[in-house]
Amino acid sequence: MKNFELKSMVRPNIWELKPYSSARDEFTGDEGIFLDANENPFGERNRYPDPHQRELKKALSNRNNIPVDNIFIGNGSDEVIDIVFRVFCEPLEDSVIICPPTYGMYEVSANINNVNIIRIPLNDEFELNTELILSESAKCIFICSPNNPTGNNLKNIEKILDQFNGIVMVDEAYIDFSDSKGFVDAINRYPNLIVMQTFSKAWALAKARVGVAYSNKDIIALMDKTKPPYNVSGFNQQEAINALSDSDKFKERVDLILEQRNLLVKELTKLPFVKHIYPSDANFLLVKMSDADAIYKYLVSNKVIVRNRATVVPGCIRITVGSPEENAQLIEVLRNYKD
Ligand SMILES: *Cc1c(COP(=O)(O)O)cnc(C)c1O
Numbered sequence: 001m002k003n004f005e006l007k008s009m010v011r012p013n014i015w016e017l018k019p020y021s022s023a024r025d026e027f028t029g030d031e032g033i034f035l036d037a038n039e040n041p042f043g044e045r046n047r048y049p050d051p052h053q054r055e056l057k058k059a060l061s062n063r064n065n066i067p068v069d070n071i072f073i074g075n076g077s078d079e080v081i082d083i084v085f086r087v088f089c090e091p092l093e094d095s096v097i098i099c100p101p102t103y104g105m106y107e108v109s110a111n112i113n114n115v116n117i118i119r120i121p122l123n124d125e126f127e128l129n130t131e132l133i134l135s136e137s138a139k140c141i142f143i144c145s146p147n148n149p150t151g152n153n154l155k156n157i158e159k160i161l162d163q164f165n166g167i168v169m170v171d172e173a174y175i176d177f178s179d180s181k182g183f184v185d186a187i188n189r190y191p192n193l194i195v196m197q198t199f200s201k202a203w204a205l206a207k208a209r210v211g212v213a214y215s216n217k218d219i220i221a222l223m224d225k226t227k228p229p230y231n232v233s234g235f236n237q238q239e240a241i242n243a244l245s246d247s248d249k250f251k252e253r254v255d256l257i258l259e260q261r262n263l264l265v266k267e268l269t270k271l272p273f274v275k276h277i278y279p280s281d282a283n284f285l286l287v288k289m290s291d292a293d294a295i296y297k298y299l300v301s302n303k304v305i306v307r308n309r310a311t312v313v314p315g316c317i318r319i320t321v322g323s324p325e326e327n328a329q330l331i332e333v334l335r336n337y338k339d
Contacts, residue, residue: 122150170195203243
């Protein structure tokens with residue numbers, strides 16, 4: 001974007017905010033007699049976790065070749081989204097752009113923060129309507145790529161980054177299932193870019209609630225001072241560090257899911273009530289059915305739970321790629337469907 005000035009983007013109260021200084025900020029060594037944080041001296045879980053998640057950031061830094069100062073860790077992406085609202089969007093004053101059909105939390109988080117929503121739907125090809133987007137003025141735009149629930153990588157993100165006069169949040173929750181290398185490498189070229197990723201999908205750690213944002217160090221510093229000090233538990237930081245240490249297992253699982261995605265496409269195509277399977281760069285398929293509501297109910301009655309998306313994409317259900325056994329069962333149940 002042209003003439004980007006960060007200060008003019010940030011809420012004045014956040015720009016001026018003096019962060020909470022935790023006891024562990026003043027002394028950072030591991031060894032010593034710690035009588036500074038009113039912790040209980042007994043037990044194995046008695047100490048507060050690292051509020052700066054240094055070890056986890058170091059592991060992410062090594063894997064992705066990005067300095068730790070460019071990394072923010074949230075209690076799931078949901079917290080990352082909320083922090084972006086809190087840093088940039090003045091309640092009852094600012095607007096954000098979202099491009100439905102897309103991830104529902106952008107809208108919920110906007111509503112929680114009392115921030116106005118400008119909806120600019122994706123076009124018939126599920127691509128960004130760049131002209132309309134660039135004709136609007138908003139503090140922030142949320143772009144999900146690969147998009148949930150449509151499954152596709154979005155084109156034209158670069159154009160938005162070049163020309164949109166606000167913060168561009170690119171949600172890459174599914175990027176590891178995609179051939180696209182994503183936008184993390186672009187954070188040095190675009191001062192208005194925040195890229196969000198998560199441990200919940202490809203890293204198989206949804207239970208741990210660990211979300212990540214990459215941006216320039218000034219934006220990361222603002223997000224850091226706005227977050228609750230101990231926002232990610234020590235257990236969950238450790239789970240993420242453990243996952244990162246086994247990249248073979250990570251790759252094996254992602255490869256298996258991709259192989260299963262192809263198999264599901266092949267098997268679903270054979271079913272008479274499947275009208276269309278949208279191409280997917282993610283670990284799910286958006287499938288158009290002759291009667292989505294009926295098939296959804298039928299699947300639930302057979303204890304197979306998928307996501308009915310008929311209200312956001314007419315006639316469609318979203319199917320997450322499961323284990324080989326789960327997928328085989330899904331197909332078996334669907335084969336027995338009689339309309
Ligand atoms: C699943 C998902 C996330 C992950 O959210 P967490 O809070 O990290 O579990 C983020 N964005 C999108 C689009 C998702 O579908």
